[in-house]
Amino acid sequence: MSGLTTKYLLCCDWGTSFFRLRLTNLYDHQCTGELISREGIAGTFDAWRKTGAATGMSRDNFFRRQLKKQINALGRQLAMNLLNIPVVISGMASSSIGMEEVPYAVLPFALDGSQSSIRHFDPQPDFPHELMLISGVRSGQDVMRGEETQLIGLVTLLTLSGEKTREAIFVFPGTHSKHMYVRDGQLISFDTYMTGELFDLMAHHSILKDSVDLIDLTDFSAPNVLAFRQGVQQATASGILNGLFTIRTNQLFDTFTKAENAFYLSGLLIGTELLPLLAEKGWPLVLCSGSKLTGFYELAIRELNLADRATTIPADLIDQAASRGQAMLFRNQTLKEITR
Numbered sequence: 140m141s142g143l144t145t146k147y148l149l150c151c152d153w154g155t156s157f158f159r160l161r162l163t164n165l166y167d168h169q170c171t172g173e174l175i176s177r178e179g180i181a182g183t184f185d186a187w188r189k190t191g192a193a194t195g196m197s198r199d200n201f202f203r204r205q206l207k208k209q210i211n212a213l214g215r216q217l218a219m220n221l222l223n224i225p226v227v228i229s230g231m232a233s234s235s236i237g238m239e240e241v242p243y244a245v246l247p248f249a250l251d252g253s254q255s256s257i258r259h260f261d262p263q264p265d266f267p268h269e270l271m272l273i274s275g276v277r278s279g280q281d282v283m284r285g286e287e288t289q290l291i292g293l294v295t296l297l298t299l300s301g302e303k304t305r306e307a308i309f310v311f312p313g314t315h316s317k318h319m320y321v322r323d324g325q326l327i328s329f330d331t332y333m334t335g336e337l338f339d340l341m342a343h344h345s346i347l348k349d350s351v352d353l354i355d356l357t358d359f360s361a362p363n364v365l366a367f368r369q370g371v372q373q374a375t376a377s378g379i380l381n382g383l384f385t386i387r388t389n390q391l392f393d394t395f396t397k398a399e400n401a402f403y404l405s406g407l408l409i410g411t412e413l414l415p416l417l418a419e420k421g422w423p424l425v426l427c428s429g430s431k432l433t434g435f436y437e438l439a440i441r442e443l444n445l446a447d448r449a450t451t452i453p454a455d456l457i458d459q460a461a462s463r464g465q466a467m468l469f470r471n472q473t474l475k476e477i478t479r
């Protein structure tokens with residue numbers, strides 16, 4: 140099926156921790172159906188090493204098979220036949236631990252998508268979908284995969300709603316949070332912070348796992364908020380290695396309950412991530428978070444007195460950003476093929 144004739148696109152944002160697949164209508168950009176699972180790239184790569192590699196299955200075939208399973212599940216969920224619908228993937232699928240490694244685009248990176256690094260795959264008998272794999276962007280010392288496509292989509296959505304952002308730092312929280320410096324329609328630099336991954340590791344796999352309780356991270360009651368704010372303050376007072384140990388002493392000295400301590404850990408890590416923004420005085424900040432993390436980042440921004448130059452993009456717009464960017468890159472590619 141050519142990009143000109145298809146009404147639908149299967150938009151896949153395959154991140155380190157999560158897999159997200161959306162059936163998107165290319166005409167009105169409505170999401171017809173969505174499937175989200177915890178089968179992110181890191182877990183899928185581990186599964187390939189444990190089972191696929193042992194049985195001689197190539198990495199790309201293993202990943203394609205996993206993807207096909209998810210497409211079939213979405214088809215069942217929607218009672219629709221999704222055969223032949225083109226698939227566009229951004230995120231970690233194009234990384235060294237993904238389906239197939241695709242080289243990064245470089246900075247400065249135009250946010251109209253014209254410089255994106257993309258690889259095409261023809262349909263195969265056991266994978267009857269045209270496939271477009273979008274690669275990430277690199278600087279001299281940092282990399283990203285996925286957030287550049289979200290940023291392309293978000294800038295399009297903001298432009299459509301009349302917003303013009305000439306210069307700003309876009310903060311994308313997550314497993315590997317990104318601070319992206321944008322000027323005049325170009326991404327000019329960015330920094331990665333392992334905030335979400337460290338939160339997970341500390342809360343589940345370190346000595347601190349017995350000092351925190353993640354049972355209800357949606358409970359922004361006064362004691363939890365106070366603990367979070369103290370975590371942010373701790374980030375300003377000591378280095379992270381010393382700060383982390385205070386989570387154990389908080390528990391030993393009964394300073395906080397384990398639930399409050401989880402908020403303290405979050406404040407400590409998010410505060411540490413946002414600290415460098417204090418020095419970026421001239422830069423407006425744009426918080427681009429999904430609903431799960433928005434409340435935490437807004438609190439930290441206020442606690443660090445950054446609120447007067449920060450705006451928050453509504454979480455529902457962030458939800459649409461990746462598929463909007465993917466659809467735009469798919470159209471760009473189709474037009475290129477026609478004019479070639």
Ligand SMILES: Nc1ncnc2c1ncn2[C@@H]1O[C@H](COP(=O)(O)OP(=O)(O)OP(=O)(O)O)[C@@H](O)[C@H]1O
Binds near residue numbers: 179
């Ligand atoms: N309160 C919190 N404070 C800090 N980090 C958190 C908190 N709650 C969840 N996290 C972390 O946030 C990450 C999940 O957030 P999100 O769904 O935005 O991830 P993501 O970066 O989009 O995932 P992927 O890498 O798969 O695309 C996980 O790494 C998790 O450990």
Ligand SMILES: O=C(O)C(=O)C[C@@H](O)[C@H](O)CO
Binds near residue numbers: 284
């Ligand atoms: O390109 C890679 O190999 C990365 O590890 C990038 C990663 O940080 C993503 O941008 C967010 O998960």
